[in-house]
Amino acid sequence: MNKFLLLFILFFIASCKKSEEVKNFDNLNSSEYFSISTGLKNMKDINKNKINDSLYKITGTFSNYTITGCVDHKNIRVGWWTAINKQSKELNAKLEYKFIDNKEFVNQYLLFEDGKIDSVNSKFYWLDKNENVAKYNFYIPNSSKHLESEGKLNYHVYTNGTELKHSQYKCSKIENIFSCEIPYLKDTESKMIIRGNFWELFQMENGNIGENEIYVLDTLK
Incomplete structure (x- = not known):
């Protein structure tokens, strides 16, 4: 699956009601871009394994991707998360979550093409x-x-x-x-x-x- 379809999946807000106006993605920040595919409520087949008293490893699926990352004891996403294509087993995206001033957000994100970072479309x-x-x-x-x-x-x-x-x-x-x-x-x-x-x-x-x-x-x- 190419990077453009991946972007569509990551950006698409599946929970929008039909009566709501479709959002202009150019005006969304990076946290909104990726909050859908890495949101626990949107993932299936979730496994949550304790790493220590304050950190848990999460593995689940979203569309054609295996999503992996970590949450703290309040289910706040932290550190680097990955999206791997379930068929090709290729790494398609990585994103880094930060929690600053009581706000969870994506600090960096990497999109991959042919195993290399797409430096034009990544942050x-x-x-x-x-x-x-x-x-x-x-x-x-x-x-x-x-x-x-x-x-x-x-x-x-x-x-x-x-x-x-x-x-x-x-x-x-x-x-x-x-x-x-x-x-x-x-x-x-x-x-x-x-x-x-x-x-x-x-x-x-x-x-x-x-x-x-x-x-x-x-x-x-």
Whole structure:
């Protein structure tokens, strides 16, 4: 099954009543995109196995896909979930759930084509590290309806539980990729932890303003 049919399945809201107006998917956020296929009430043949006192592994089916992920003791989705085609056994999608400010949402999602990440239609970040800098690349789904856009990374640097730096970086953009570099702090030999969020603001053809956001949490050294 190709990625376009997968997108249709993931995006389709099966519970909509006939009297309700069909939603415009361009205006939905990523959490709404994927909440259907990974929602426990929409899955069949669910197995729930306890990992520890606060985490459970979920396996179930939705349409032609086997869905796997984890929930906490309140059935809140956490971490990475996967969608695997039951016939071909191929990995078709991965999505990362976060729970911040009492809100459950999809932070990143990966769509796959021929075993490789479809970087044009996925939303995720990639971190490259060397001895001097950490380079972030944020991949945002490409859309011809986005006329103007700007991306920034707001981040905090911690070591040994103490915040050493708080800054904002304007990212450069090539096609659908926003890039920025964070230099290592020279006055510490301890591990550096970066916590922050990237956000993109863009203008659409109809004049409306939209946004994309990705939270990051990484250990640099």
